[in-house]
Amino acid sequence: MARGxxxxxxxxxxxxxxxxxxxxxxxxxxxxxxxxxxxxxxTTNGLIARQTDDTIRAxxxxxxxxxxxxxxxxxxxxxxxxxxxxxxxxxxxTTPTGRLLxxxxxxxxxxxxxxxxxxxxxxxxxxxATTETHRARGRHFSLRGDFxxxxxxxxxxxxxxxxxxxxxxIWALALTVVxxxxxxxxxxxxxxxxxxAINRTSRDIMAGDLSRRVPVAGTGDELDRLASQLNQMLAQxxxxxxxxxxxxxxxxxxxxxxxxxxxxxxEVALMEGPGVADYRDxxxxxxxxxxxxxxxxxxxxxxARAESGSEAADMKELDLSALVQGVGELYEPxxxxxxxxxxxxxxxxxxxxxxxxxxxxxxxNLLDNAIKYADAGGNATVRLTAEENGPVLMVADTxxxxxxxxxxxxxxxxxxxxxxxxxxxxxxGLSLVDAVARLHGAELVLEDNNPGLRVLISFxxx
Amino acid sequence: xRVLVIEDDRRAAEYMQKGLQESGHLAELAGDGIEGLAMxxxxxxxVLIVDRMLPRLDGLTLVSELRAxxxxxxxxxxxxxxxxxxxxxxxxxxxxxxxxxxxxxxxxLARIEALVRRRSPQQVETELQVADLxxxxxxxxxxxxxxxxxxQPREFRLLEYLMKNAGRVVTRTMLLEKVxxxxxxxxxxxxxxxxxxxxxxxxxxFAKPLLHxxxxxxxxxxxxx
Numbered sequence: 001m002a003r004g005x006x007x008x009x010x011x012x013x014x015x016x017x018x019x020x021x022x023x024x025x026x027x028x029x030x031x032x033x034x035x036x037x038x039x040x041x042x043t044t045n046g047l048i049a050r051q052t053d054d055t056i057r058a059x060x061x062x063x064x065x066x067x068x069x070x071x072x073x074x075x076x077x078x079x080x081x082x083x084x085x086x087x088x089x090x091x092x093x094t095t096p097t098g099r100l101l102x103x104x105x106x107x108x109x110x111x112x113x114x115x116x117x118x119x120x121x122x123x124x125x126x127x128x129a130t131t132e133t134h135r136a137r138g139r140h141f142s143l144r145g146d147f148x149x150x151x152x153x154x155x156x157x158x159x160x161x162x163x164x165x166x167x168x169x170i171w172a173l174a175l176t177v178v179x180x181x182x183x184x185x186x187x188x189x190x191x192x193x194x195x196x197a198i199n200r201t202s203r204d205i206m207a208g209d210l211s212r213r214v215p216v217a218g219t220g221d222e223l224d225r226l227a228s229q230l231n232q233m234l235a236q237x238x239x240x241x242x243x244x245x246x247x248x249x250x251x252x253x254x255x256x257x258x259x260x261x262x263x264x265x266x267e268v269a270l271m272e273g274p275g276v277a278d279y280r281d282x283x284x285x286x287x288x289x290x291x292x293x294x295x296x297x298x299x300x301x302x303x304a305r306a307e308s309g310s311e312a313a314d315m316k317e318l319d320l321s322a323l324v325q326g327v328g329e330l331y332e333p334x335x336x337x338x339x340x341x342x343x344x345x346x347x348x349x350x351x352x353x354x355x356x357x358x359x360x361x362x363x364x365n366l367l368d369n370a371i372k373y374a375d376a377g378g379n380a381t382v383r384l385t386a387e388e389n390g391p392v393l394m395v396a397d398t399x400x401x402x403x404x405x406x407x408x409x410x411x412x413x414x415x416x417x418x419x420x421x422x423x424x425x426x427x428x429g430l431s432l433v434d435a436v437a438r439l440h441g442a443e444l445v446l447e448d449n450n451p452g453l454r455v456l457i458s459f460x461x462x
Numbered sequence: 463x464r465v466l467v468i469e470d471d472r473r474a475a476e477y478m479q480k481g482l483q484e485s486g487h488l489a490e491l492a493g494d495g496i497e498g499l500a501m502x503x504x505x506x507x508x509v510l511i512v513d514r515m516l517p518r519l520d521g522l523t524l525v526s527e528l529r530a531x532x533x534x535x536x537x538x539x540x541x542x543x544x545x546x547x548x549x550x551x552x553x554x555x556x557x558x559x560x561x562x563x564x565x566x567x568x569x570x571l572a573r574i575e576a577l578v579r580r581r582s583p584q585q586v587e588t589e590l591q592v593a594d595l596x597x598x599x600x601x602x603x604x605x606x607x608x609x610x611x612x613x614q615p616r617e618f619r620l621l622e623y624l625m626k627n628a629g630r631v632v633t634r635t636m637l638l639e640k641v642x643x644x645x646x647x648x649x650x651x652x653x654x655x656x657x658x659x660x661x662x663x664x665x666x667x668f669a670k671p672l673l674h675x676x677x678x679x680x681x682x683x684x685x686x687x
Contacts, residue, residue: 330648
């Protein structure tokens, strides 16, 4: 079982990209090492072989000199003399019949002489009581009178060094490959464990634990960068999911109450027995409730559409001054009715790209809030100015305002600060303003009006 | 008034038919675009209620073909879409008004009644009258019982619309759309405040009020019985 798991794990490592890359590099490195070693071996071997040949040639030159001067007898003497002293040279001088005249070889090597006169052969060299088979290379001359001369050198040492070097090279290559494989495996295992950690995290997240984050090793390498990018993405997704869940919860809560009310009202009416007038009351109250529900739905839809940006194609150049003035005038009597003063401070000729019904709705929602929350005797102000960075709309009131800590929250759907003021509306007004501002690339800021609330919408310059 | 309802939601269409009959109108139903177009061209209807999304032939094409063939029956589009662009498309295709689902039946009724009235053969009106309330459109002069009533420009347009639709219910949304040309929902009933101001000017001090609130629907300007 454990072996099975180990095998699966090894198999997994072998299939990693890191291991395949390590393998590729290893092959490339191994081949180039092999080529380099082969080249070195070949050139040094050749050099040593040439040196041997040169030595033999020099020897021959000396012997030829002696032969010219004193003939076969002189040659025999010097060969005999050199055979005594030289350990690494081999000589053989024979009569036409093959009888040995001088030299340190016992007999003529049983090897055919090459056409250029060179001959590679083996001979038995006495070492103490025994003999060793040595390899040698030499040159074969036929002299006057069919005397035969062989001058050569013992190359056994050279051959042995060559073999040893070849062997060492093969070992070195094998070691390189083994070390490379182990290194590749280790490297891949390290990569694999980090990737596995990321995979484990994403599986946990897919299983529903959105709070999980990918581990960051802290080395700042590309995997770390990837991990922190993933974490940022996860944080964003979690934020959106939380917001969405909250919206769903709020929708459920805000729609359940009127639906429950409607249902029990109708249920009770049915229990009470016939009474046409009562039924009419129940029905019209239910219609009012369903109207409110429909209105809430419509507002939610409107926010969703503004947020999706699907209406962005409908943007056109608008006269913001006229738009704000118009909505302001629509609300002026409402303010007066409540005993408020509505101040207008609207610069002329201010334009921006936008969607007219949505912007009107946003301005209306802001004015509606301002008028709703400002107390009688107070005032509300609508100001539109053309700033350097673009048009700025301000709607301010002298009402209770919104505490700094709550200013983010009131932009969420269904959030009403004062739950006791149930007539205070759906809690969707500012959410829509926020969505419309974002759709228009405008910045929405809620500030303290000392006292009251001041809402600023800063549009981008046209 | 003969109404043709072209709507593929059978139950919604039947409720609509019942509601129209309760309100004293005749309503016929068509379940798809092809049938609807054929009926619209052969029958003698005063108004068509056309759903935007219909089987076999969609609402926009239906109305375009009807208009291309010279049909002039006023059309009210119904749509579940209700985006700005959709309203514009509907009106461009030859629709006369546009109502997004979900809607209140009173709203639908008020709108088709206003459509028929608008299409009635109308010579250019220069003077409107409801009981002892008169409006001179050329001189921008309003009088009630022979006494001049001073109105702001917006109040004048509001009263003009109400007088042109005298005797019919007009909804708050209709007023916002036709008098202010706004296509959004005010959070509070701003229209009520404007109406109450207008009422203060035309009805205050007179025994019989002309401007009435219709509960659950809107307003109606009508002569006392």
